[in-house]
Amino acid sequence: MTATDTLPEGWQTALPPLNAGEILLAWLELDLDANLNFRTSLVALTNQRILTATESWPLTATAHLHHVDHAGVGMLELDDGEKLLARWRYTLGRNPAALQFEREFNRQRDSQASGLPPPAPVAASCPICQLPIPADEEDCPNCARELHTPPSTWTLLRLWRFAQPYKGMLLAGFLLTLAATAATLVPPYLTMPLMDEVLIPYQNGKPIDTTKVAWLLSGLLGAAVFAWALGWARTYILALVSERIGADLRTATYEHLLKLSLEYFGGKRTGDLLARIGTETDRINVFLSLHLLDFATDILMITMTAVILFTINPWLALVTLIPLPIIGWLIHMVRDKLRTGFEQIDRVWAEVTSVLADTIPGIRVVKAFAQEAREAQRFREANKHNLEVNDRLNRVWSLFAPTVGLLTEIGVLVVWIFGIWLIAHDRITVGVLTAFLAYISRFYMRLDSMSRIVSTTQKAAAGAKRIFDILDHVSSVPDPVKPVALPPLKGGIKIENVHFRYGNRAILRGIDLDIQPGEMIGLVGHSGSGKSTLVNLICRFYDVSEGGIRVEGVDLRSVAVADYRKHIGLVLQEPFLFFGTIAENIAYGKPDATRAEIVAAARAAHAHEFILRQPYGYDSLVGERGQSLSGGERQRISIARALLIDPKILILDEATSAVDTETEYEIQSALNNLIRGRTTIAIAHRLSTLRRADRLVVMDRGRIVEIGNHDELMAREDHYYRLYMAQSKQLDELPALGMEAGMENEVVA
Amino acid sequence: MSRAPITGSFSLTRNLMGQLVFVGADGTAHEGVTPVRAFALTAPDAGISLMSSESKELQWIDSLDSLPENERHLITEALAQHEFMPIIRRILSVSSFATPSTWQVETDRGATALILKSEDDIRRLKSPGGLLIADGNGLHFMIRDRRDLDAHSQRILKRFL
Known part of the structure; x- marks a missing residue:
């Protein structure tokens, strides 16, 4: 330069x-x-x-x-x-x-x-995350992952990835389809000799040749039976395959979804994701098993019919096929309109589901504020939007099918006219015309059903696109290509110049913190100061925007996510219990834990006794959110859960703020068992809960403003002092405070 | 925490560093004051709050019209520097109808490109036809009323709604 x-x-x-x-x-x-x-x-x-x-x-x-x-x-x-x-x-x-x-x-x-020469720039480092860039790569592997290329329009072809394992069965299905279609084309062909060699000679005074009739009729029956057997085998095999493809697709999508970062879930609505994995995969499934199969049959049928017609009489065949390009053009014209329409319907449908998914979990809030009418109105509006979009689409769609029908009738009419003219000029026999009419009725029937494929294909393509939207979304906390093996952790964490941005909002601006193994750090600050974000970064729920976090000298982004998270115990303000038994919930992070381990963890978490009071002890079922347990009880179960995995790093995010003082005391002693010998990072609203912390880190608007223990910070009479004084003042002003603190927790939760 | 709005008299000046300096009824000066709109989308002019550099509210202003000329000018200027919400006048082209999609747009602040990461980044505003589009880099673009756009832009937009 x-x-x-x-x-x-x-x-x-x-x-x-x-x-x-x-x-x-x-x-x-x-x-x-x-x-x-x-x-x-x-x-x-x-x-x-x-x-x-x-x-x-x-x-x-x-x-x-x-x-x-x-x-x-x-x-x-x-x-x-x-x-x-x-x-x-x-x-x-x-x-x-x-x-x-x-x-x-x-x-x-x-x-x-x-006056000194500037320090030499450090070996090429990424301008975003400041990690050194490997010599064999040009861009930082951590940052060069923003996906800005749109998926291709022929999304459905991408389903091949899921079809590949079933190649053999698919081939068998195709061959069966071919044979079955050929079999269905035999009967009209047999009408020709039936007409020309049996019926017309009879009208002209010749007796009926019964052996010939018997042969022809048994040929008709045989072809029908043959077509039936082949059709059955083909439908069964292909339905089997498509069901498996659908199941694979669903599993793959869900597995991928679980790997995505919290950032992705933050920006999506539950209802929308539910709809994608449930309805869309099912729609693709139906498309593959029914419509695509029919379509393939139709194409084969049309090609074969056309070949047969041309071998019988090229001129009549030509006339028969005239409406084909017109219908093709019609299909093409309507196609675009339909596709956008169906995509729109999908989005509107997701909107409707989203209203449900928003409201039902929050039903207590809805009822408490008596907003049933408003939620109903919201649903009605989403539904109305749905109707509008559907109405618009149906206008096009309803015109489409009758038009194809009309063209079919006209096509048959043209064949009649031209056929009669040819017979009149002795160019063809009556039998040929009968065969043509028999073929053409099948032919146009297929065209009509083919035109239906347009809508189902578009629906399936729209569905596939939405599925692949998920599958294409690269996790924003990706596992490195060549993960570094994580050395045994002592528990030290080094946070260097960490910035974090959510959308366009800078949340952390240059955090530097060196946490010693076994140290307890208390994070203090107003809500919105970035405490929880910092903790989320340490857990690697998100990746830092700039800077880096290292454990044992290894950057978090270069180790496998699951490997690292094994060492982290997390206790949240709102403990989430999965549907299952208490024992299963405690052993969530370590499914192979022995019963003795589970009981020991529960004892240490002061949960043992109340668990025993439940009707089935450790085998009592707890609901989706552990409805039957109190907040403090649920919290202690989640502490036991964290204790059981024996983490090196423990994170307490407002672990005690949702419970009353007495329960807090219980939890606190449970926590003291948990903290022993581990690196602990605790966020607490009540400063008194952090008295055991070795160092308090005071944060304000994304920066660290003070570090020290309680006494040092009090002596400094700055940020921490003000926070502390404000809280002790509030304590004096009870009961007004009780309300407010409660409110605040509600909002944070 | 509902505190009564602070509405006394105050004065604003701009210092050499380009920061706003606020002097309130009690006579203390605060440097680095930022004006913030309370309802940036639904009622941009209805409530403006002056925040100190520690994010404490110093002053609540019900309406800019009630202010003396100097203060109003400084606040409007500071707001203008802070607010950046280009208004889309025309959508020239989009790279694809599937997201992520790069849009070439014409805004009231010139032509530019935006990256739409997902359809979810288009937010319907309360005002009829109003849309707010968040691009991949965190910028927000606004469409005042999509029904007022030209036919071509509307056709493109419809594919994303």
Whole structure:
């Protein structure tokens, strides 16, 4: 990077000429101007100054470049310690480049101030996550995963991936289809000799040849029976295969879904996901087993019929086939309209399901606020939307089928006219015309059913697209291609310059924290200060936007997710119990735990006694959310669950804030058993619950503002002191507080 | 926690660093004040709050019209710098009808491209025909009323709704 020719395409002449000895070090392409209009410009950094096309600022020791972002717009501000010199804006897509620019600037300025040469840049590192980039790769394997290429339109073909294991059966099915179709084409062919050699001679006074009739009629029967047997075998085999493909598809989708990060679930509605895995896979299934099969048969039938017709009489065949292109064109025309319509219906349908999925779990809130009427209205509106979309589609659809019917009738009419004319001119026999009419009725019947395939194909394609939307979604916490084996954990965690952004909101801005093995850290701060986010990052539910988290010197992103999570025990504010027995719930993280282990964990969690009070002890069933247990009891079960896996790292996210003081005391002593000898990170609303913490980390708006133990922080009389005083003041002001603290928990939950 | 809104008299100035400085009824100066709209979408002008750099509310403003010229100007200017919600005037083309899809759009702030990650990122607003589109980089684009778009844009948009 020594001359302006290293600048990106189109920018070589954008800068004024450089001074002698001036070296271009970095540049940033901006895409917004000062009035926030989309306009590109360039700002560049040399070893002497910062410059744009029109202005430049020297690199003085007091110069300071500083970066902020808000609502999707990033901003770099340059000041000299006293006043603002310049401000540049860009959309967040360029944020990594901007941060790189800022780092380069700081390095240059510091080296100018100290007179030392700038420190050599560290071996190529990713501009986003700052991880070193492996020598054999160009992009950072962790960051080059944003999926911006759309799936192909021929989504249905991608189902082949699921069909492949059943290749053999599919081939058998195809051959059977071929044979069955051929068999059904025999009877009309036999009508020809029946007409020309038996019936018409009889009308002309010849007696009926009974042996010939017997042969022809038994031929008809034989063909029918043959077609029946083949058809049965083919339908059975192919239905078997398609059912298996559908099941594989469903399982694969669900398995993939489970691997996706919390970020994905945060942005999706439960109802929509339920609909995709349930209804859509079923629709694809029906399509494969019924419609696709019919379609294949139809194609074969039409091709074979056409061949037969041409061998009998090419001219009549030609006339018979005339309506075919017209129908083809009609199908094509309607197709686009139908496809978009069906996609729309799917989305509207998901909307309807979503209303249900939103309301039913929250039914207590709905009833408590007497909002049944509003929810009903919401459902009615979603339903109305559904009707509107369906009505629009049905207008097209309802016209389509009768039109195909009409064209069929016209086609038959044309064959009659031309056939009679040919007979009149002695070009064909009556038998040939009869055979043609018999064929053509089948032929058009197939065309009609083929036109139906349009809608089902489109429906299935729309369904497949929505399934593949899930399958194509790369987890935002992907497992590395070559995961590093995790060394035995001692429990230390090193958090280095961690940033995290959710949507366009920066939640964590540069967190640095070194957690020693066995240490207990208390995270303190207002809600929204980023405590839970930090914990989620440590669990690797999300990946950091910038910076890195290391355990035993290994970056979290380079180890297999499941490997790492094995070592983490998590106790949440709202403990989730799965449907099953208490023992199963405790052993959730370690299904092969012995009964003795389960009981020991429950004892340590102070849960043993109340579990024994349940009708079936450890085998008592608990509902979806453990309805029959109290909050404190559920919490202790979840503590036992965490204890059982004997984690090296323990995370307590507001573990005691949902229960009363007395229960809290019980839980607290249970927790003390849990904490012993483990690295613990605890978030607590009540500061008193953190008195055992070795260090308290006070967070405020995504940054760490204070670190120290209770006494040190109190002596400092700053953030922590204020939080603490506010709480003890509230304690004096009971009962007003009880209400408010309760409210707050409700909101957080 | 419902505190009474703070509505006393106050003054605003801009310092050399380009920050807003707020002096309230008690005479203390706060640097780095940010104005925030309380209902950015449904009623942008109905309530504006001045927040300190510690995210504490310093002042509640019911309506900008009630303010003296200088304050109103500074607040509008600061809001304009903070708010970035390009309004889509036309959708020129989309890379595909399946998401993720890159849209070439014409906005009130010039032509640009946006990446729609999923149809779920299109949010219907309460106002009839109003849409808010979140792009892959966190920018929000607004369509005031999709029925006012030209036929081509509407046809494209319909495929995503």
